[in-house]
Structure formats: C-alpha cells, structure tokens
Amino acid sequence: MFIHIFAAYFNFNLMARKLDEDKLARIKAATMKTIVDYGIEGATIAMIAKNANVSGGYLYRLYAGKQALIDELYFEKVASLNKELEFLTELNKISIAPIIKAFIQNRVVFALNEPIASKFFYQLLHNDNFILTEELKAKSISLMENIKKIGKNSGEISESITLLQLHYHILVYTVDYIHFKRTNLFGVEESINTDVDYLTDNILNILKKVINDN
Secondary structure, X not given: OXXXXXXXXXXXXXXXXXXXXXXXXXHHHHXXXXXXXXXXXXXXHHHHHHHHOOOHHHHHHHOOOHHHHHHHHHHHHHHHHHHHHHHHHHHOOOOOXXXXXXXXXXXXXXXXXXXXXXXXXXXXXXXOOOOOOHHHHHHHHHHHHHHHHHXXXXXOOOOOOOHHHHHHHHHHHHHHHHHHHHHOOOOOOOOHHHHHHHHHXXXXXXXXXXXXXX
8 A cells, every 4th residue: 555655656746747847848849939039128027927838936946037947048058068079178188179070060060050049149159148157167167268278279279369269269359250150141052061160270370379479
C-alpha cells in the first residue's frame, strides 16, 4: 500500500515539475518574442504572461518583475557564450584564428536557426539597463586575457589592444554585423561562408593593425 502511495506521489511531483518546466520555457520564449516585437520599454509583464499562456500571478511568483526576467535570460546567454569561448580556447592554444572563426560561424548559424533569440540578444547588448554580474564580468575578462595571451604569442594580436577592444571586436562587432545583414538593406544575400570569412579576416586584421601603426 505504501509503495503504491509513494509511486503515485512521485509521479504527481514528476508531472508537476514537467509542467513547471514547460511553463518556464514558454515564459522565456514569450519574453524574447514580446521584446523583439515591442521593444524592451514597450513590453510588459502582462503581455509576456498572455503570450506565454500563463497568469500574471504565476509569472510574478517566479520573477520580481520584467527586469529580473530579462536579466536571467541575458545572464544565461552570456554564460553560454563564455562556455563556448572557453571550450574553443581549450581546443586552440596556439592561434586565435580558429577560435574567432568558429565563434563567428556559431553566431551566424544561431541567427539563422533562432532569429528571435538572436534579435533579443542584440537588443540587450545595446541597452545600458542590463549589466553583467560580477561573476560573469570576471569570467569574460579572464577569457579575453587568455585569448590575448594566445594571440600575442602567435603574433596575431597587438600588444596595445585592450581587453575591452578585444571583447568588442570578437562579440559586439560580430553581432552588429549579423543584425545589419539581417535587415538586408541592399536586397542582396551572400553565403554564410562568405560572412564568416569576411568577419574573421576583418577582426584578425584589426587586432594586428595597431602593430603597424606604432
């Protein structure tokens, strides 16, 4: 009897947890879509809850407000990018070229496969209201220091390039270019390989250029 009661209780908790996970996934997807459609300032908790098909009360039980919800999504994405860069630097310890090329290729593929999430990250990257935690900042700095060390040893990065400049050219420049390409201003589309090679060559040239200017 006890075994049957325990099994029923376990199954109930498992189903409840699965339901909560499904709701959380809907909330995150709805948050990104709502912000892409209406902007960060225009999106509201009520709109997000409606698009996620959950009650506003349920959403407020999980998050203190819109800022906390968006912060979590932003922090998750930055942490994911840090893990990716860490993995790439472990694979390539003698040259930054394959690191940068693989990272750019992943950004292009991400933009193609998950356009809403890509547009959402672009908006947050250019909004001053979203600031990284100290832990994420420290991790990002550590990764840039490691990449700069590899690049300096291989002669691919100028001594005068700062960590801020390195971070900008690897991440922000790439995301900005993809966003600009997405707008298709001139009505011309090129292949993914062309984009990856173009960005990789540009970034590597920029990182070395300061050497020639001194």
